[in-house]
Amino acid sequence: MTIVIQYFDDIHEGDSFASARRTVTDADILAFAGVSGDFHAPHVDDVYASQESLFGRRVAHGLLTVAIGNGLRSDLDDWDDVVYAGLSRRFVGPVFAGDTIHTNYTVTETRPSSSRSDRGVVTVGVTIVNSQTGDSVATGEDTYLVRRRPSSPVTTESARSTSSGSE
Numbered sequence: 001m002t003i004v005i006q007y008f009d010d011i012h013e014g015d016s017f018a019s020a021r022r023t024v025t026d027a028d029i030l031a032f033a034g035v036s037g038d039f040h041a042p043h044v045d046d047v048y049a050s051q052e053s054l055f056g057r058r059v060a061h062g063l064l065t066v067a068i069g070n071g072l073r074s075d076l077d078d079w080d081d082v083v084y085a086g087l088s089r090r091f092v093g094p095v096f097a098g099d100t101i102h103t104n105y106t107v108t109e110t111r112p113s114s115s116r117s118d119r120g121v122v123t124v125g126v127t128i129v130n131s132q133t134g135d136s137v138a139t140g141e142d143t144y145l146v147r148r149r150p151s152s153p154v155t156t157e158s159a160r161s162t163s164s165g166s167e
Contacts, residue, residue, distance in 0.1 A: 036063065038061055059096060079146050104127045108141070125141055
């Protein structure tokens with residue numbers, strides 16, 4: 001397997017790619033309730049969900065959907081020394097146990113970092129999609145700090161010619 005490292009300098013506005021897919025399970029929903037402490041009825045109570053909820057059945061937590069969507073293998077994994085600097089999400093559709101999701105990404109902005117000359121800031125539009133229906137379930141934006149391509153090292157040969165020319 002060849003690993004391609006992408007530096008900030010390799011990333012361009014308009015670049016787009018999709019992640020791998022993953023099916024959300026009932027075990028995921030229940031485990032997330034335990035880890036997060038979010039035991040609200042729409043996520044864990046079948047009777048409530050079937051009789052009183054908007055969706056008629058239990059729904060995955062929005063933050064679980066984001067966590068799974070962000071963790072799926074994608075071209076982001078090839079970006080060098082990424083710092084995840086921020087995110088925003090809007091939940092626009094439900095995810096249920098048995099739904100398969102993937103994430104679509106589009107680079108919307110690239111700019112040099114104002115505080116680190118060796119880094120650039122990349123903003124990415126994010127859409128998490130129900131792979132079976134094609135419906136968007138979450139949309140938003142991520143911001144990353146990505147390492148710039150290292151400068152070419154000065155070779156001994158070029159250093160000698162530079163120093164001998166200046167003496």
